[in-house]
Amino acid sequence: MKLPRTVAGWTMAVFGVLALVMGAVGLLWPEAMLRSLGFEVPATRAPGDHTGTFLLASSMASFNMGVYYLLATATEWRSFYRFTVVFRLVTFTVFSIAVLADIAPGRFFGVAAWEGAGAVATAFGLWWDARRAGSGGGGAPAGDAGPAAVGRGAGDGSGAGGTAPAVDAVR
Numbered sequence: 001m002k003l004p005r006t007v008a009g010w011t012m013a014v015f016g017v018l019a020l021v022m023g024a025v026g027l028l029w030p031e032a033m034l035r036s037l038g039f040e041v042p043a044t045r046a047p048g049d050h051t052g053t054f055l056l057a058s059s060m061a062s063f064n065m066g067v068y069y070l071l072a073t074a075t076e077w078r079s080f081y082r083f084t085v086v087f088r089l090v091t092f093t094v095f096s097i098a099v100l101a102d103i104a105p106g107r108f109f110g111v112a113a114w115e116g117a118g119a120v121a122t123a124f125g126l127w128w129d130a131r132r133a134g135s136g137g138g139g140a141p142a143g144d145a146g147p148a149a150v151g152r153g154a155g156d157g158s159g160a161g162g163t164a165p166a167v168d169a170v171r
Contacts, residue, residue, distance in 0.1 A: 002074065004076075005076060006125065006129040009073050011121045012069050013069070015122075016065075016066045016070040016072075017066065017070070018066070019065045020062075020063055020067060020070070023059045023062030023065070023066055024063055026062060026063075027059045030056070036107075037105070078126070082126060084122060088119035092112050095108065096109065
């Protein structure tokens with residue numbers, strides 16, 4: 001896999017690797033994941049306690065999400081980057097409310113903070129990359145090289161770089 005070419009790409013790559021690793025940890029060593037989030041790990045679980053099942057599903061989702069983020073990074077799929085900013089802010093809000101409403105333990109706010117910080121970092125990276133590309137500083141691609149743009153030229157809908165706007169699957 002090639003290294004990211006933009007600031008926004010680096011934020012996505014870091015989150016992707018961490019999501020992949022945390023998903024793997026949750027699949028291979030679920031007790032460690034529960035403890036790191038501040039949840040109890042009893043010696044035995046009561047009948048009907050499906051914590052393990054939920055953790056398995058969450059860990060698999062995290063692992064898959066890491067793969068998606070790394071794929072988006074490898075293709076510099078900027079529409080996906082923008083999409084994640086919005087939904088990571090939603091995740092930050094929901095997880096923060098869960099902690100404030102005593103639905104989740106206080107240490108779970110770390111997950112909310114990670115999502116919020118990641119959203120802000122990616123938004124900043126997108127802004128910085130666009131600023132750099134607009135000033136002729138180079139380094140940032142003019143458009144979206146995501147799956148919808150493959151084979152028909154770059155374009156992120158802004159018309160940057162003199163190309164026709166591309167219609168992609170995220171918009």
